[in-house]
Amino acid sequence: MAREAGVHISTASRALNPSTAFIVHPVTVERVAEAARKLGYRPHPLARGLRTNRTMSVGVIIPDVENPLFGPIIAGVESVLVEDGYSVLIGNADRGPNHADSLVEDMLERHVDGLILATPGRVVSDTARQAQRDVSMVLVNRSVDDDSIPAIVGDDHAGIGLAVRHLRELGHERIGHVAGPEWVSTGRGRRDAFLAWMSTVGLEADIDLVEEAEWYQVEPGTTAALALLSRHPDLTAIVAANDLLGLGCYRAVRSLGKVIGVDVSITGYNDMPLLDLMQPSLTAVRVPYRRMGVDAATTLLALIAGEDVSPGRVLLSPTLAIRSSTGPPADRG
Amino acid sequence: MAREAGVHISTASRALNPSTAFIVHPVTVERVAEAARKLGYRPHPLARGLRTNRTMSVGVIIPDVENPLFGPIIAGVESVLVEDGYSVLIGNADRGPNHADSLVEDMLERHVDGLILATPGRVVSDTARQAQRDVSMVLVNRSVDDDSIPAIVGDDHAGIGLAVRHLRELGHERIGHVAGPEWVSTGRGRRDAFLAWMSTVGLEADIDLVEEAEWYQVEPGTTAALALLSRHPDLTAIVAANDLLGLGCYRAVRSLGKVIGVDVSITGYNDMPLLDLMQPSLTAVRVPYRRMGVDAATTLLALIAGEDVSPGRVLLSPTLAIRSSTGPPADRG
DNA sequence: GGTTCCGCCGCAATCGTTTGTAGTATCGGA
DNA sequence: TCCGATACTACAAACGATTGCGGCGGAACC
Numbered sequence: 003m004a005r006e007a008g009v010h011i012s013t014a015s016r017a018l019n020p021s022t023a024f025i026v027h028p029v030t031v032e033r034v035a036e037a038a039r040k041l042g043y044r045p046h047p048l049a050r051g052l053r054t055n056r057t058m059s060v061g062v063i064i065p066d067v068e069n070p071l072f073g074p075i076i077a078g079v080e081s082v083l084v085e086d087g088y089s090v091l092i093g094n095a096d097r098g099p100n101h102a103d104s105l106v107e108d109m110l111e112r113h114v115d116g117l118i119l120a121t122p123g124r125v126v127s128d129t130a131r132q133a134q135r136d137v138s139m140v141l142v143n144r145s146v147d148d149d150s151i152p153a154i155v156g157d158d159h160a161g162i163g164l165a166v167r168h169l170r171e172l173g174h175e176r177i178g179h180v181a182g183p184e185w186v187s188t189g190r191g192r193r194d195a196f197l198a199w200m201s202t203v204g205l206e207a208d209i210d211l212v213e214e215a216e217w218y219q220v221e222p223g224t225t226a227a228l229a230l231l232s233r234h235p236d237l238t239a240i241v242a243a244n245d246l247l248g249l250g251c252y253r254a255v256r257s258l259g260k261v262i263g264v265d266v267s268i269t270g271y272n273d274m275p276l277l278d279l280m281q282p283s284l285t286a287v288r289v290p291y292r293r294m295g296v297d298a299a300t301t302l303l304a305l306i307a308g309e310d311v312s313p314g315r316v317l318l319s320p321t322l323a324i325r326s327s328t329g330p331p332a333d334r335g
Numbered sequence: 336m337a338r339e340a341g342v343h344i345s346t347a348s349r350a351l352n353p354s355t356a357f358i359v360h361p362v363t364v365e366r367v368a369e370a371a372r373k374l375g376y377r378p379h380p381l382a383r384g385l386r387t388n389r390t391m392s393v394g395v396i397i398p399d400v401e402n403p404l405f406g407p408i409i410a411g412v413e414s415v416l417v418e419d420g421y422s423v424l425i426g427n428a429d430r431g432p433n434h435a436d437s438l439v440e441d442m443l444e445r446h447v448d449g450l451i452l453a454t455p456g457r458v459v460s461d462t463a464r465q466a467q468r469d470v471s472m473v474l475v476n477r478s479v480d481d482d483s484i485p486a487i488v489g490d491d492h493a494g495i496g497l498a499v500r501h502l503r504e505l506g507h508e509r510i511g512h513v514a515g516p517e518w519v520s521t522g523r524g525r526r527d528a529f530l531a532w533m534s535t536v537g538l539e540a541d542i543d544l545v546e547e548a549e550w551y552q553v554e555p556g557t558t559a560a561l562a563l564l565s566r567h568p569d570l571t572a573i574v575a576a577n578d579l580l581g582l583g584c585y586r587a588v589r590s591l592g593k594v595i596g597v598d599v600s601i602t603g604y605n606d607m608p609l610l611d612l613m614q615p616s617l618t619a620v621r622v623p624y625r626r627m628g629v630d631a632a633t634t635l636l637a638l639i640a641g642e643d644v645s646p647g648r649v650l651l652s653p654t655l656a657i658r659s660s661t662g663p664p665a666d667r668g
Numbered sequence: 669g670g671t672t673c674c675g676c677c678g679c680a681a682t683c684g685t686t687t688g689t690a691g692t693a694t695c696g697g698a
Numbered sequence: 699t700c701c702g703a704t705a706c707t708a709c710a711a712a713c714g715a716t717t718g719c720g721g722c723g724g725a726a727c728c
Contacts, residue, residue, distance in 0.1 A: 013707055015686060022687085027706060044444050048390065049684030052381045052713045059424075067410045068625075070403035070608065077400045080427045089445060091392075091422050094413045111377050112422060220612065249612050275403065276607075279553065279582050281614035292401075346677055348716060355717085360676060382714030385683045 014038070018045070051113070060116040060302060061109035063093040063102055070274055071291065072120060075142060078295020079118060086303060088115070095121055103129040110136060116302045118142055124187045126151065138305035142298040143291070144187050145315045152305070154298045157317035158188060161287040162195035163202075164322040165241045165269040168285070170203040172330045174239040174267065177205065179212045180226045180251060182243040189214070192243045192271065210234075215247055223250020224257075231258060231266075238266060238331040245270035245277060248284055248327075267328040283325035290318050347371070351378070384446070393449040393635060394442035396426040396435055403607055404624065405453060408475060411628020412451060419636060421448070428454055436462040443469060449635045451475055457520045459484065471638035475631040476624070477520050478648045485638070487631045490650035491521060494620040495528035496535075497655040498574045498602040501618070503536040505663045507572040507600060510538065513559045513584060514547045515576040522547070525576045525604065543567075548580055556583020557590075564591060564599075571599060571664040578603035578610060581617055581660075600661040616658035623651050 016022040017034035026034075037043070051057045062079055064072045080090050091114060093105035102121045106129055109117055116138040119130065126146050133139065134151060145153035169177055179196040182189030193212055201207040213230040215222040223242065227250060231237060242248035248270030255266045262268060263282050270277065270286035277284040297316060304311050343363075349355040350367035359367075370376070384390045395412055397405045413423050424447060426438035435454045439462055442450060449471040452463065459479050466472065467484060474486035502510055512529040515522030526545055533540040546563040548555040556579060564570060564587060575581035581603030588599045595601060596615050603610065603619035610617040630649060637644050 011708065012686075012710095016707095019686085025706075030706085046385070046684050047445055048381045048385045049713090050686075052379075052385055052684080052715090053686045055713080057381065067413070068406040070406065073401040073403065073406065076425070077427050077429065080400070080425065084426075084441075089424050089441070092409070092413065092425050093417075094410050096410065108417075108422070112380055249609075252612075274609075276582075276609050276613075279585075280612065344678060345680095345716075349677090352716085358676075363676080379714050382683090383716075385685090385714080386716045388683080 055113070056115050057113050058087055059089040059091055059112070059114050060118065060299075061091045061093060061105075061112070061114040062118045063095055063105050063109070063121055065102070065121050066096050067092070067094045068096075071272060074291035075120060075295040075298075078292040078297075079142075079299045080295075082296050082299040082303070088303075100127075103127050106130055106133050116140070116306050118298050118302060120144065122186050122188075124185065124190070138302055140298045140302045140305065142294055149314050152301055152311050152313050153315040154294050154301065155187075155315055155317060156289040156294065157319050158191040159195040159198070160317070161271065161289065161320035162192050162241065163199045164287055164320060165271070165285075166196065166199040166203060168322055168324065169239045169241070169267060169269070169328065170205070172239075172267065172328060174331050175205060176234065176237045177211070177239045177241060178230045178234060178237045180223055180230060180240055180242045180247050181212050181214045182218050182247065183216065184214060186218075189243060196241055211237075215243070215250070218244045218246055220246050220250040220253070223247035224253040225250075227251040227254035228257070231255070239268070239328070240266060241269050243271055245272045245274045245284065245286055247271075248286065249280070252280075252327075261332075263327045263329045264332050267331070269328060273323050277323075278325060280327075282327045285325045285328040286323050288321045288323050290320070294318055388446070389448050390446050391420055392422040392424055392445070392447050393451065393632075394424045394426060394438075394445075394447040395451045396428055396438050396442070396454055398435070398454050399429050400425070400427045401429075404605060407624035408453060408628040408631075411625040411630075412475075412632045413628075415629050415632040415636070421636075433460075436460050439463055439466050449473070449639050451631050451635060453477065455519050455521075457518065457523070471635055473631045473635045473638065475627055482647050485634055485644050485646050486648040487627050487634065488520075488648055488650060489622040489627065490652050491524040492528040492531070493650070494604065494622065494653035495525050495574065496532045497620055497653060498604070498618075499529065499532040499536060501655055501657065502572045502574070502600060502602065502661065503538070505572075505600065505661060507664050508538060509567065509570045510544070510572045510574060511563045511567060511570045512545045513556055513563060513573055513575045513580050514545050515551055515580070516549065517547060519551075522576060529574055544570075548576070548583070551577045551579055553579050553583040553586070556580035557586045558583075560584040560587035561590070564588070572601070572661070573599060574602050576604055578605045578607045578617065578619055580604075581619065582613070585613075585660075594665075596660045596662045597665050600664070602661060606656050611656075611658060613660075615660045618658045618661040619656050621654045621656050623653070627651055 013026055014034045017026045017031045023031055060083060083090055095102035095105055110133055118140050120142045122144055124147050139151055141151050141153035143155060145155050181193040184190050197207045213226040215226040240251050242251055248268050251268045252262055255262050260266050270284045273286040273288035277286055301311050346359055347367045350359050350364045356364055393416060416423055428435035428438055443466055451473050453475045455477055457480050472484055474484050476488060478486035478488050514526040517523050530540045546559040548559040573584050575584055581601050584601045585595055588595050593599050603617045606619040606621035610619055634644050
């Protein structure tokens, strides 16, 4: 130990710890620091954690690590936590609905100092709810209906507004919506936002203009778009609740012999990578996912530090990446 | 503690530990187990780790978490490690070349039981090299020139072979290669494989048929493809060292007024998501990344368990996803 | 009946820190 | 000279587990 090297025993601990260093003589501090440097001394995190009851680690639970969406969130979270000396434990909840709960329990057993949940759903399990008593917790990219847990989410209302207004400004009047599943927070939120914005821009807010896809994937998107277009053959634009659904709309529109961006404009949501390389490139609402991770980590640190954080949800403003899947409606011949 | 609840002191420890349970009377074991269950007792991992010198955690260092390529690797690693009670600490080395080293040091300070490195480069830093003394270590998706560290990598030779043979069977005879940077292990490896396979299938293995892109991105791909096609206007097919490079070739080919899959066939490498939705969809060599993660974690566990693992590299066989960017060469008019 | 052996359990040290408390030296004031 | 305050520093008890070793009982053997 550095203690042997320098001179004395546990004085070294105080000397090395900035918040207690004032107790020990400056000269001694320097001597200890020197010895520590020379010996390459590193405090043992386990011993320290055992005593202080902190592990300097936080758990991040992701519904599906393979989904490119979560990369930026993880990166954002990691970037700020590492800065403060925390480590990031990741949990991949891809084994069904209650897998997330078991991961939460694992994390609690490991005595993480905080927890960041990105699992979907509009309600949180009892496990998670009571975990909140034991550990600081922040939600990211999802929220709970009663806002009892701090959440960092994209502003879906604003995002859908960007899409709807963009289409309206291009001249579209018959706009439909391919929605995500209702039980997912983003599914219902974006649908409601769509209807609200339709009337805001002076169009008919008819629930019949909405078709719910079974899941956020290409196939269900095609199915939903076909259903929507058969009910309303005169639609000139579709707002999709998700990029993959938007790409699903591509297929539907093509199978009807129409041209994307001319006969029917399409917008996506999230702006995942490679959309700009599609033919045509997909106009999409861009959600600041990295920022989301950064903010989640920041509020988590605040919570851990004991600062009181308002439990509500923080909305991050999206932007619109305008590409070639949207254009003015074709003249009706 | 469960000890108070059950009956006695540290006998509980033995009773709960399967490998020492035989020392204590079966009846006592059951009583302890019962008490532990009732009290919801959980051993404190820090206390245990302090004594046993194991943290039951492993570090995974990724060059860029935002790259969709690494999602499956992480998922694979996580899936097997969690099974054995390990936690996964992730480190995102996106802050330049020596960031990975500092992450390795962080991990060592945390006393991880093992380390999985996915950082690129054909050589490993001194830091990493000497870290190998302190901790079990496995490389994934990269290897070192001297094979001194166990590595799980895709079989690039076989993969390029799939692409070249596929094109050859379609009838192509003038095939070029857009290579990755030489300093990256995959860059050089795939280039060498390309040249080797060209002569294997009875074509001219001319280094002049290879153009090196500056980096694995779309833009450099376009640049390289343009250079290649201006040198060899008669090429009917291009093997790209990477999907993004392949997509870069799309632009180059189009800008020359040629049709992809007809005038010029193109193959990618990695088979990242969404390639099937491109127009045309990109034929690509598919690398089993999840499997790669699984195997890396498995060998790491073997290393940790003290079994001796051959330090060489394990090659995972790729497959070929044939899509519409490749087709028989157009008849020369 | 006494000795040995064996199965089972408890004692106490240990891992490497943090931290409350006690101790020591130095100095100034009376 | 003695006392008290001040300014450090050392002592030792935690934190919660694992583990070598010694003890204690009963059974078996002579």
